[in-house]
Amino acid sequence: MRLSNKESLALTNRYLELIAGKPLADREVHDLIQETVESYERYVNRGFLTYRKSVTESGQFAALEWSGSGSVLQDALGRRYIDCLGGYGIFSAGVNHPRIVKAVTDQLQRMALNSQELLEPWRAGLAKVLAGVTPGDLSCSFFINNGTDAIEGAIKLARLHTKRRVFLSTLGGFHGKSLGSLSLMGKATFREPFASGLQDVRFVPFGDAAALEAEFAKADAIGNPFAGFVVEPVQGEAGAVVPPAGYLRKARDLCTRYGTLLIADEVQTGLGRTGAMWGVDHSDVVPDILCLGKSLGGGVMPLSAFVSTPAIWECLVPNPVIHSTTFGGNPLACAAGIAAISVTLEEDLPAQAARKGEMLLRELSRLQRRYPDVLTEARGKGLLIGLEFPSDSIGYRFAAGLFKRGVLVAGTYSKARTVRIEPALGIADELLNEVLGRIEDTLREIAATLRVKEPTEVETA
Numbered sequence: 001m002r003l004s005n006k007e008s009l010a011l012t013n014r015y016l017e018l019i020a021g022k023p024l025a026d027r028e029v030h031d032l033i034q035e036t037v038e039s040y041e042r043y044v045n046r047g048f049l050t051y052r053k054s055v056t057e058s059g060q061f062a063a064l065e066w067s068g069s070g071s072v073l074q075d076a077l078g079r080r081y082i083d084c085l086g087g088y089g090i091f092s093a094g095v096n097h098p099r100i101v102k103a104v105t106d107q108l109q110r111m112a113l114n115s116q117e118l119l120e121p122w123r124a125g126l127a128k129v130l131a132g133v134t135p136g137d138l139s140c141s142f143f144i145n146n147g148t149d150a151i152e153g154a155i156k157l158a159r160l161h162t163k164r165r166v167f168l169s170t171l172g173g174f175h176g177k178s179l180g181s182l183s184l185m186g187k188a189t190f191r192e193p194f195a196s197g198l199q200d201v202r203f204v205p206f207g208d209a210a211a212l213e214a215e216f217a218k219a220d221a222i223g224n225p226f227a228g229f230v231v232e233p234v235q236g237e238a239g240a241v242v243p244p245a246g247y248l249r250k251a252r253d254l255c256t257r258y259g260t261l262l263i264a265d266e267v268q269t270g271l272g273r274t275g276a277m278w279g280v281d282h283s284d285v286v287p288d289i290l291c292l293g294k295s296l297g298g299g300v301m302p303l304s305a306f307v308s309t310p311a312i313w314e315c316l317v318p319n320p321v322i323h324s325t326t327f328g329g330n331p332l333a334c335a336a337g338i339a340a341i342s343v344t345l346e347e348d349l350p351a352q353a354a355r356k357g358e359m360l361l362r363e364l365s366r367l368q369r370r371y372p373d374v375l376t377e378a379r380g381k382g383l384l385i386g387l388e389f390p391s392d393s394i395g396y397r398f399a400a401g402l403f404k405r406g407v408l409v410a411g412t413y414s415k416a417r418t419v420r421i422e423p424a425l426g427i428a429d430e431l432l433n434e435v436l437g438r439i440e441d442t443l444r445e446i447a448a449t450l451r452v453k454e455p456t457e458v459e460t461a
């Protein structure tokens, strides 16, 4: 219902006071929680309130995110949660990393957005920094705001450069939800209601080098070779699925042989998440286009990019606005990106992810052997870890059980029975040990309700 300008103004001013940090009495906090729930119901999407099973099933669906620092989030009632979700991969440097916040506020005080007409120094600076930390001769960058924008740009660049139309993607692959990226999605639930997007997409099983080779050969034989093969070095939303050794190398060779661009979707795996700076580094592979997002903005600003080689970039030069966007490469986001890379290097986040990921996976695998009827698999690379449960309902109960114990995790987009563990790469060892204890508690609780006999220490040794 349309309000009078005076009423709308009063509403904006009340929210601005709250944003400014006006202290709230207990009753006012509860009122705000209630108001937020009602606004989600009426003005956002009421489905979202009950969809988030970890919070819904633990009876806490009204938890209101309020503040955070490092690996701890706090809700409006002051309850604290150890963050093992990482905002689906944005908080690799932790929540509100002070150096990243400082870079953004420094720039904010100078100027927030850009005129679009003058040269933007931090866009150039970030592109130069990225050229120095990405593999091979990847050195030209285009900045946008979401992972899906990076994939859209890569699709357009690959079409422009190769003058081909068809793309190859993987079963279970997740590349974003705008129409082009969605067409590459290897799961029908999200893709099919919006068909048709890109018509020319083929899918192959992820990690199967022989199937990949056959698909390339088939496309070549019918005279319709691929413009690009879009692949995650480790599938994130499919549940931290790691391909067999040699798979990406094989993909690189096939792409080179058939003149197809290898498009590495590192929106989730990039900047240290898997225990190396880039997921492709584990295979010593240089893609033709590298897509970045999520943690690139340091958990402070939305920022994504697609990065390619000067030779491929040449097709964008004659008309540099053939692909453009108003907010892409804005100074706030680029300041955040520069600071995020600086923190990644200074704190050696990839090495931290490798060490902590190994420890976590070892301990989770031990728990898996101890509670095999509750937890069927623990897998992943670095701090991109997936826990597989026998059913969606057990997956929900596990996430809810952890939420009740003050640990934030969530299922993946592809499967609710696969729960992700994706903490900040610099998370303290003590917090990880604390999390492991709470995970064991939760597994024990579920096992008891399933009337699963708990194995003895001897059996699990």
Ligand SMILES: Cc1ncc(COP(=O)(O)O)c(C=O)c1O
Pocket (backbone or CB within 6 Å): 088, 145, 146, 147, 148, 149, 151, 174, 175, 176, 177, 232, 236, 237, 265, 266, 267, 268, 269, 293, 294
């Ligand atoms: C590998 C990958 N690519 C692309 C995307 C889409 O990113 P965004 O949600 O920022 O559009 C995601 C999001 O989870 C992702 O994991």
